[in-house]
Amino acid sequence: MALLQISEPGQTQAPHEHRLAVGIDLGTTNSLVATVRSGMAETLPDAQGRHLLPSVVHYRQDDAPLVGVEAQEKASQDPLNTIASVKRLMGRGLHDVKSVGSRLPYDFIEETETAKGMVKIRTAAGALSPVQISADILHALRDRARTSLGGDLTGVVITVPAYFDDAQRQATKDAAKLAGLQVLRLLNEPTAAAVAYGLDKAAEGIFAIYDLGGGTFDISILRLQRGVFEVMATAGDSALGGDDMDRVIAQWIMQQAGIAEDAEHKHIRQLLSIARAAKETLTDHDTAAMQLQFDNGQHWQGQLSRAQFDELIDPLVQKTLMPCRRALRDAGLSIADIREVVMVGGSTRVLRVRAKVAEFFQRKPHVDIDPDKVVAIGAAIQADILAGNKPDSDMLLLDVTPLSLGLETMGGLVEKVIPRNTTIPVAKAQDFTTFKDGQTAMAIHVVQGERELVTDCRSLARFELRGIPPMVAGAARIRVTFQVDADGLLSVSAQEQTTGAYSEITVKPSYGLGDKDIETMLREAMENASNDAARRTLREQQVEADRVVNALKAALKADGKHLLKRREFETINARLDKLLHLMRGTNPQAIKAAVEELEQTTRDFAARRMDKAIQKAMQGKTVKELDAEIEQN
Amino acid sequence: MSLTLNHFQLFNLPETFAVDSLMLAETFRELQRTAHPDKFANRSDQERRLAMQHATQINEAFQTLKHPLKRGQYLLMLKGIEMDSQQASAMDQLFLFEQMELREKLESIAKQADPMMALEQFMDSIAQGIEKLINTLNHQFQQADYAACQNSIRKLQFFYKLQEEALNLEEQL
Numbered sequence: 001m002a003l004l005q006i007s008e009p010g011q012t013q014a015p016h017e018h019r020l021a022v023g024i025d026l027g028t029t030n031s032l033v034a035t036v037r038s039g040m041a042e043t044l045p046d047a048q049g050r051h052l053l054p055s056v057v058h059y060r061q062d063d064a065p066l067v068g069v070e071a072q073e074k075a076s077q078d079p080l081n082t083i084a085s086v087k088r089l090m091g092r093g094l095h096d097v098k099s100v101g102s103r104l105p106y107d108f109i110e111e112t113e114t115a116k117g118m119v120k121i122r123t124a125a126g127a128l129s130p131v132q133i134s135a136d137i138l139h140a141l142r143d144r145a146r147t148s149l150g151g152d153l154t155g156v157v158i159t160v161p162a163y164f165d166d167a168q169r170q171a172t173k174d175a176a177k178l179a180g181l182q183v184l185r186l187l188n189e190p191t192a193a194a195v196a197y198g199l200d201k202a203a204e205g206i207f208a209i210y211d212l213g214g215g216t217f218d219i220s221i222l223r224l225q226r227g228v229f230e231v232m233a234t235a236g237d238s239a240l241g242g243d244d245m246d247r248v249i250a251q252w253i254m255q256q257a258g259i260a261e262d263a264e265h266k267h268i269r270q271l272l273s274i275a276r277a278a279k280e281t282l283t284d285h286d287t288a289a290m291q292l293q294f295d296n297g298q299h300w301q302g303q304l305s306r307a308q309f310d311e312l313i314d315p316l317v318q319k320t321l322m323p324c325r326r327a328l329r330d331a332g333l334s335i336a337d338i339r340e341v342v343m344v345g346g347s348t349r350v351l352r353v354r355a356k357v358a359e360f361f362q363r364k365p366h367v368d369i370d371p372d373k374v375v376a377i378g379a380a381i382q383a384d385i386l387a388g389n390k391p392d393s394d395m396l397l398l399d400v401t402p403l404s405l406g407l408e409t410m411g412g413l414v415e416k417v418i419p420r421n422t423t424i425p426v427a428k429a430q431d432f433t434t435f436k437d438g439q440t441a442m443a444i445h446v447v448q449g450e451r452e453l454v455t456d457c458r459s460l461a462r463f464e465l466r467g468i469p470p471m472v473a474g475a476a477r478i479r480v481t482f483q484v485d486a487d488g489l490l491s492v493s494a495q496e497q498t499t500g501a502y503s504e505i506t507v508k509p510s511y512g513l514g515d516k517d518i519e520t521m522l523r524e525a526m527e528n529a530s531n532d533a534a535r536r537t538l539r540e541q542q543v544e545a546d547r548v549v550n551a552l553k554a555a556l557k558a559d560g561k562h563l564l565k566r567r568e569f570e571t572i573n574a575r576l577d578k579l580l581h582l583m584r585g586t587n588p589q590a591i592k593a594a595v596e597e598l599e600q601t602t603r604d605f606a607a608r609r610m611d612k613a614i615q616k617a618m619q620g621k622t623v624k625e626l627d628a629e630i631e632q633n
Numbered sequence: 634m635s636l637t638l639n640h641f642q643l644f645n646l647p648e649t650f651a652v653d654s655l656m657l658a659e660t661f662r663e664l665q666r667t668a669h670p671d672k673f674a675n676r677s678d679q680e681r682r683l684a685m686q687h688a689t690q691i692n693e694a695f696q697t698l699k700h701p702l703k704r705g706q707y708l709l710m711l712k713g714i715e716m717d718s719q720q721a722s723a724m725d726q727l728f729l730f731e732q733m734e735l736r737e738k739l740e741s742i743a744k745q746a747d748p749m750m751a752l753e754q755f756m757d758s759i760a761q762g763i764e765k766l767i768n769t770l771n772h773q774f775q776q777a778d779y780a781a782c783q784n785s786i787r788k789l790q791f792f793y794k795l796q797e798e799a800l801n802l803e804e805q806l
Binding site: 155184185225226228230322325326329382385386387388394396397398422423424425426427483485486544547548550551552595599602603606607610611613614615616617618619 | 635643644645660662663664665666667668669670671672674675676677678679680683684685687688689692693695696800803804
């Protein structure tokens with residue numbers, strides 16, 4: 001094969017290759033995968049034509065796990081090995097888990113001093129973390145996408161509730177990594193829904209997205225203007241959804257039927273599925289008949305009217321309205337400013353929810369879109385763009401951080417560094433000082449939440465800055481910098497200003513997994529699949545190199561002539577040739593080194609291009625004139 | 634080079650207190666369309682890092698310029714004047730007295746017959762106070778009377794704090 005020639009910038013490039021990219025809605029109850037094909041975003045069905053994949057995994061001792069409908073069928077029969085609603089456990093500790101009666105849903109491993117952190121569940125396939133279980137769901141979706149699209153995926157966009165905190169986001173990203181997926185972006189679910197809805201309706205103005213799913217609630221207020229989706233505020237509850245409605249119905253049945261608080265797991269599973277069926281029935285009927293038959297001979301028969309149901313769930317529905325008020329307030333808006341309220345998530349099928357939302361916003365909410373599919377569709381549209389299939393798209397999503405980020409200060413108080421609803425990416429620095437004379441180290445405790453006491457917020461991470469020179473109390477200047485990237489993930493660094501003592505971490509939440517854990521899990525997963533780790537590494541390097549090469553070629557074509565001196569151009573060209581040569585080899589380290597070398601050489605070029613682009617944007621409306629000038633030169 | 638521009642320069646605006654908020658929002662979207670990391674998802678790590686730096690800077694500049702209080706503080710800093718929070722004692726007694734009265738009024742709202750109505754009136758008066766101060770500041774910046782600006786900015790801080798507390802009360806009612 002001949003080397004790709006690039007020496008004459010301005011030549012037309014090879015026709016654009018369509019990259020396979022998908023959007024994944026990893027839901028509490030159901031998950032979906034969608035893609036853009038021939039300009040149309042659509043969800044992908046399995047071989048039986050089913051689009052929704054129940055987010056249920058059944059584990060067996062010596063066999064691969066079952067995912068979806070097949071797993072769901074095992075729920076009552078083998079409840080402790082059949083995990084549903086795992087999303088509620090992502091990035092969470094044991095005390096966060098809700099029970100039915102006195103029963104926790106699974107066989108959780110007791111928390112000890114040494115094994116604190118995210119919950120782990122004992123199953124036939126060993127002790128599993130929610131990250132591993134989610135990875136199995138993602139794996140099933142990846143297989144579905146590959147079969148249906150006929151090739152490997154370039155990347156995925158995975159949606160998360162807007163109100164997910166850092167630990168929950170990090171856990172989701174870890175699950176994707178474990179499933180062998182390249183995450184292009186974590187996208188907030190209401191934002192994804194707004195994309196699908198907004199593009200479909202060519203909507204402009206201010207919209208509220210009310211998203212009540214199986215286990216999470218989000219309200220986001222967005223401004224849609226010429227392709228820009230700007231989140232103005234978001235609020236919610238990451239542990240509130242349809243599951244909770246099922247739970248209150250189940251508890252009601254337990255009272256009616258005289259079922260003990262500590263009923264067996266399988267009976268509770270049965271109860272929950274009857275409760276769920278009754279809830280769904282009540283969307284179209286005024287009463288739901290229920291019948292219970294346990295294998296211990298106990299049986300019960302009864303009816304739930306819609307009025308009774310409404311009364312049972314009212315406290316839950318009411319709990320969604322406070323965040324609505326707060327989001328409006330944070331956006332600096334009143335109800336009259338909202339053009340339309342769009343309902344998303346399966347639980348918005350519940351009539352009481354629609355009525356209460358209509359009452360609150362003083363208008364009928366928009367319920368015409370498929371509340372199950374819209375999030376995945378939006379994610380697919382974003383994935384298509386991020387993968388580079390639509391270079392001319394002017395769509396842009398500007399999201400916010402849902403919860404305030406801060407540090408622990410003296411007396412267990414929280415000093416907020418980044419307030420909630422700040423547009424991301426964002427970086428903020430704050431200076432702190434020492435408390436005692438001669439203090440040489442400082443413990444940094446990063447927390448997330450709105451409350452003033454550390455104990456009321458979620459602890460994200462702790463690390464230490466050492467090597468502070470001994471000084472009198474209050475003399476040292478320690479600058480702590482928070483950076484939240486476009487995925488909403490936080491990294492924190494600390495530096496003593498006079499000596500430069502430095503410490504940095506990407507926040508691996510106390511409730512998350514270490515990089516080492518992930519590596520071990522990946523290795524195990526690959527051994528199980530008899531995959532070749534070395535080949536995978538090589539492939540990863542080739543993909544990264546490919547990305548660098550393509551981006552550079554496009555950059556040289558656009559700006560090589562204006563922004564590079566002849567000698568610079570030649571140096572870049574030589575290193576590019578070298579990389580192209582190495583890419584066809586089998587040495588991942590050599591490819592990596594060549595990529596780094598090339599990036600080193602093109603650093604100034606990249607900065608000059610960015611400056612030029614910003615200069616153009618600064619001119620605002622005169623961009624077209626500027627373009628014309630450049631064309632003429 | 635763009636990273637070394639100040640917020641006004643980045644948004645191609647004159648360094649004045651009065652800004653055209655529509656134009657500001659428009660330029661913000663235009664700048665983010667250029668620099669946002671999503672536009673670089675398919676590029677090298679280096680370019681993605683660069684994009685994140687720029688997008689961060691654009692967000693910071695927008696937040697600062699959009700908010701009258703932050704904008705005023707930033708503009709004073711550009712003029713080489715450090716706001717010293719310790720000097721609040723230099724504020725005029727009359728203003729502090731008024732603030733105390735407003736605070737007492739806010740505290741009594743919850744006990745009133747129609748607290749929502751009372752709160753609404755209260756919020757209106759705060760909003761008027763803020764608007765008046767913004768006009769004053771605009772004038773003072775034009776006159777380059779930075780000592781007066783400092784004083785008005787401190788007053789503005791009081792009003793925004795009060796507004797926040799009123800909104801907190803609204804959430805509780």
